[in-house]
Amino acid sequence: MKKSIIANWKSNKTLSEVAYWLNNFPNNEESQKALASLEIILAPPYPFLALAKEIIMERQLPIKLAVQDLSGFGSGAYTGEVAAFNLQDLDVQYAILGHSERRRFLTETSQLIADKVAEALKFQIKPILCLDKPYFTEQARFLSSDSMSACSLAYEPVAAIGSGQAEEAGNLLAVRQELAPLYEAKTLIYGGSVNADNVGAYLKVCDGVLLGGASLELKNFVDLLYVASESLKI
Numbered sequence: 689m690k691k692s693i694i695a696n697w698k699s700n701k702t703l704s705e706v707a708y709w710l711n712n713f714p715n716n717e718e719s720q721k722a723l724a725s726l727e728i729i730l731a732p733p734y735p736f737l738a739l740a741k742e743i744i745m746e747r748q749l750p751i752k753l754a755v756q757d758l759s760g761f762g763s764g765a766y767t768g769e770v771a772a773f774n775l776q777d778l779d780v781q782y783a784i785l786g787h788s789e790r791r792r793f794l795t796e797t798s799q800l801i802a803d804k805v806a807e808a809l810k811f812q813i814k815p816i817l818c819l820d821k822p823y824f825t826e827q828a829r830f831l832s833s834d835s836m837s838a839c840s841l842a843y844e845p846v847a848a849i850g851s852g853q854a855e856e857a858g859n860l861l862a863v864r865q866e867l868a869p870l871y872e873a874k875t876l877i878y879g880g881s882v883n884a885d886n887v888g889a890y891l892k893v894c895d896g897v898l899l900g901g902a903s904l905e906l907k908n909f910v911d912l913l914y915v916a917s918e919s920l921k922i
């Protein structure tokens with residue numbers, strides 16, 4: 689199984705910065721071989737999805753697309769919302785849902801997040817469900833059994849996000865054990881201050897990592913990918 693490296697750009701970057709990042713992402717025989725053990729997933733801001741899709745196709749980049757959120761409603765009269773329905777034809781394969789920044793700044797509830805998960809699944813978009821400990825039990829109560837088994841779980845301790853204070857990789861086994869009886873999902877991703885120095889440790893105990901800050905600068909990100917892929921050989 690490939691390990692997932694998920695780049696969440698949050699509300700960063702302009703159109704030209706997105707074009708630069710993707711047009712300069714390495715794509716030669718050497719890089720393709722080196723990165724073959726990784727599933728690289730990019731979540732740009734919504735306005736840049738179509739451009740990202742175009743460059744990824746044109747350059748045949750080994751990058752899959754994710755959204756950072758989607759609507760808990762279907763298509764229709766929901767001004768400002770982007771429905772999973774709208775994403776058809778954009779090659780979006782994943783949706784990061786329930787990120788703690790959305791709970792905190794946009795008052796997302798576990799019910800709304802569960803609705804978003806269900807909407808994503810209607811359109812074959814795989815949810816990457818973000819969870820911190822206070823919501824492990826509560827969020828599970830709102831999900832149908834089908835939703836649960838279809839989600840990848842991303843353990844995202846709020847204190848670790850953007851703080852440089854990553855959670856010890858050694859704690860993740862206990863997290864996995866805590867989540868196992870609550871959720872049917874088997875995939876566990878870790879997010880929170882992941883960087884090139886610690887990514888190898890997380891990939892030993894998790895199925896992938898979710899990056900914010902460390903995904904923004906192309907060089908940093910590519911360096912991290914190489915470190916991640918080397919770490920899997922050991």
Ligand code: PGA
Nearest residue numbers: 849850879880881900901
């Ligand atoms: P960070 O963000 O890598 O900047 O800590 C992680 C996240 O929000 O998942």
